[in-house]
Amino acid sequence: MGRVIQTPRVGFLPAASPGRPGQTSLPPASLQLPEPPSAALPPSLLPSVPPRGRPWPGPARRGCRATCPPSPAPCAPWSTTPSSGTPSLTVPSPCSDVTFVVGPEQQKVFAHRCVLACRCQAFQGMLAQVPVGNQDSSSSVPAQGPFILGNVQPEVFLAVIEFLYTNSVTLNNHIALEVLTSSVEYGLQDLCKLCVKFIKDTLSVEQVCEALQAAVAYGQTDLQQHCLAFIEGCTAAVVQTQGFRELSDVVLARVLRSDRLAVDELDLVQAVREWAHVSSAVLERPVPEVAALPVRELRLPLLAPSELVTLESHNQRDLLIPVESIAAAWRAHALRKGSGVPSRLCRPRRGTRPRDHHRHLEPHTK
Numbered sequence: 001m002g003r004v005i006q007t008p009r010v011g012f013l014p015a016a017s018p019g020r021p022g023q024t025s026l027p028p029a030s031l032q033l034p035e036p037p038s039a040a041l042p043p044s045l046l047p048s049v050p051p052r053g054r055p056w057p058g059p060a061r062r063g064c065r066a067t068c069p070p071s072p073a074p075c076a077p078w079s080t081t082p083s084s085g086t087p088s089l090t091v092p093s094p095c096s097d098v099t100f101v102v103g104p105e106q107q108k109v110f111a112h113r114c115v116l117a118c119r120c121q122a123f124q125g126m127l128a129q130v131p132v133g134n135q136d137s138s139s140s141v142p143a144q145g146p147f148i149l150g151n152v153q154p155e156v157f158l159a160v161i162e163f164l165y166t167n168s169v170t171l172n173n174h175i176a177l178e179v180l181t182s183s184v185e186y187g188l189q190d191l192c193k194l195c196v197k198f199i200k201d202t203l204s205v206e207q208v209c210e211a212l213q214a215a216v217a218y219g220q221t222d223l224q225q226h227c228l229a230f231i232e233g234c235t236a237a238v239v240q241t242q243g244f245r246e247l248s249d250v251v252l253a254r255v256l257r258s259d260r261l262a263v264d265e266l267d268l269v270q271a272v273r274e275w276a277h278v279s280s281a282v283l284e285r286p287v288p289e290v291a292a293l294p295v296r297e298l299r300l301p302l303l304a305p306s307e308l309v310t311l312e313s314h315n316q317r318d319l320l321i322p323v324e325s326i327a328a329a330w331r332a333h334a335l336r337k338g339s340g341v342p343s344r345l346c347r348p349r350r351g352t353r354p355r356d357h358h359r360h361l362e363p364h365t366k
Contacts, residue, residue, distance in 0.1 A: 209243030
């Protein structure tokens with residue numbers, strides 16, 4: 001089974017614990033997670049959830065589980081169907097009173113209105129319906145189900161429901177970003193923090209660009225910085241991934257502003273060219289138009305004259321780089337200084353290969 005992350009209630013997210021491999025604990029100063037409502041429910045309404053710290057059964061739920069420590073109140077056992085061993089939230093029970101039909105597979109998920117409503121305002125609004133012409137919210141009546149959620153993967157939705165019942169969540173690399181998306185949509189800040197922690201702990205070359213794109217979209221500054229530092233450490237490998245080619249122009253430009261990218265500028269130009277052709281095909285827009293923002297961050301004065309000649313030849317095919325930018329690079333060579341070129345475009349990156357003319361650009365890198 002996957003790693004178990006213990007998530008104490010007093011804390012933001014687990015941090016690595018040196019004494020117990022695979023387990024983490026929260027720092028002392030952070031937001032306190034709310035008490036799971038199941039502890040206060042009568043036995044007949046207790047959700048069917050696993051004991052704290054025990055992963056979901058079945059191979060489909062394997063991953064890393066972030067969980068709160070056991071509370072003094074008893075918790076109902078996680079029951080499974082004898083035939084399949086699947087969580088009972090996918091099997092109707094006498095106590096469940098709301099049904100969701102999730103994903104293209106139309107998998108049914110059964111839950112309890114009172115639990116969802118008291119744990120999440122988004123579900124509270126979904127499950128309550130004010131009669132037409134009545135502005136009094138106190139007279140709302142339960143909305144009729146089932147509720148159709150066709151654009152959500154069942155595994156992602158079950159992870160959200162698991163968190164609402166147990167204050168813990170089982171994550172893996174296939175669903176972590178989508179659960180993060182759902183946590184933002186449902187306004188579940190604590191679940192969002194657990195997702196961010198998991199993503200940071202399991203970041204890989206193949207997934208870092210997708211994680212960075214999500215971090216920018218959802219305003220997760222800490223995750224943005226972590227992803228950028230990861231990219232800076234293995235840039236040459238990252239620019240070869242599909243995730244890099246799927247970055248938005250805004251996020252790619254943000255990456256290209258870094259001085260610490262571990263790749264030569266000539267390789268970076270080629271990577272941006274490949275990105276631009278993919279984006280042009282997807283967005284059905286000309287290459288110069290989709291690449292306008294990122295191309296401004298390419299440091300053409302760092303290229304040698306022979307490299308600029310080759311670049312001009314390639315540029316005649318797709319017009320990726322504005323003629324003015326290439327002319328400015330040639331001017332820097334002719335005048336042996338970066339006059340007329342923004343100083344940031346004359347600074348060598350960490351991975352830039354030394355070239356003879358760089359010494360003439362050094363005064364402009366300060």
